Amino acid sequence: MNALIDYTLHLADNTLILGHRNSEWTGHGPILEQDIAISNIALDLIGQARNFYQYAATLINQSTTQPINTTTEDTLAYLRNTTYFKNCLLVEQTNGDWAKTILRQFFFSAYQFYLYQHLQNSKDETLAAIAEKSLKEVTYHLRWSSEWVIRLGDGTKESNLRIKKAVDDLWMYTDELFEAASYELSAMCEGIAVDLSLIKNDWQKKVKEIFEEATLAYPQEEKHEVAFHGKEGKHSEQLVNILAEMQFLQRTYPDSNW
Numbered sequence: 001m002n003a004l005i006d007y008t009l010h011l012a013d014n015t016l017i018l019g020h021r022n023s024e025w026t027g028h029g030p031i032l033e034q035d036i037a038i039s040n041i042a043l044d045l046i047g048q049a050r051n052f053y054q055y056a057a058t059l060i061n062q063s064t065t066q067p068i069n070t071t072t073e074d075t076l077a078y079l080r081n082t083t084y085f086k087n088c089l090l091v092e093q094t095n096g097d098w099a100k101t102i103l104r105q106f107f108f109s110a111y112q113f114y115l116y117q118h119l120q121n122s123k124d125e126t127l128a129a130i131a132e133k134s135l136k137e138v139t140y141h142l143r144w145s146s147e148w149v150i151r152l153g154d155g156t157k158e159s160n161l162r163i164k165k166a167v168d169d170l171w172m173y174t175d176e177l178f179e180a181a182s183y184e185l186s187a188m189c190e191g192i193a194v195d196l197s198l199i200k201n202d203w204q205k206k207v208k209e210i211f212e213e214a215t216l217a218y219p220q221e222e223k224h225e226v227a228f229h230g231k232e233g234k235h236s237e238q239l240v241n242i243l244a245e246m247q248f249l250q251r252t253y254p255d256s257n258w
Helices: 002-023 032-063 073-078 098-119 125-153 157-173 182-189 197-213 237-246 248-252
Strands: none
Touching: 002 032, 002 073, 002 098, 002 125, 002 182, 002 237, 032 073, 032 125, 073 248, 098 125, 098 157, 098 197, 125 157, 125 197, 237 248
16 A cells, blocks of 8 residues: 555656646746647646545545544645655756756656556556546647757757757756656556556657757766655755745645635
């Protein structure tokens, strides 16, 4: 049960944090159409997070002996501290410019696309159903971000330089996507979680395909070691800043309702 709860929270945290990051672009997009697009992607991701958090809350409440079900999707999102979040480091990175935001979304959407394809076959029926429901959204996210990577890489000299810098900034965080945390390993053994080795080659193939169209070199050098491991609750200062903003209202005025 603990592995299932932790794995579900990991899936929820990934989508919540990236959704929050994308929402920071609302009203600031380069053109109105893309402002709406990135905002809609943020809503999709937060919707996925809600589904995972609701399921995690149900599992937590069922696993305790407390007389009242006190865990909800809101307490999981707003009342956990940084070390309890299990999102990968990639999704908490700052937006930077449009190129960095686009590349972050592309890396994650490519990962999520193959992850959800396999998660549909999970022995846990609820996770499988959420993955199936979310796959159409993720398919659009991947197509949209892929087109933008190509547009920026094969565009002007300035756009090419910006997307190359984004690769330099974000590439080091992609390793963690395929490094299984302890709870992922346990959930894999139970047939619940996706075996990350099954999707790594597909992810690399997709990234190489889009980079080739974008006239971008696929990084060949070994990635730098990162001092943190977000899946295990070891985060950068970026997540601290996100949660300080996101959780302010609930922590200042506990149990507030509209």
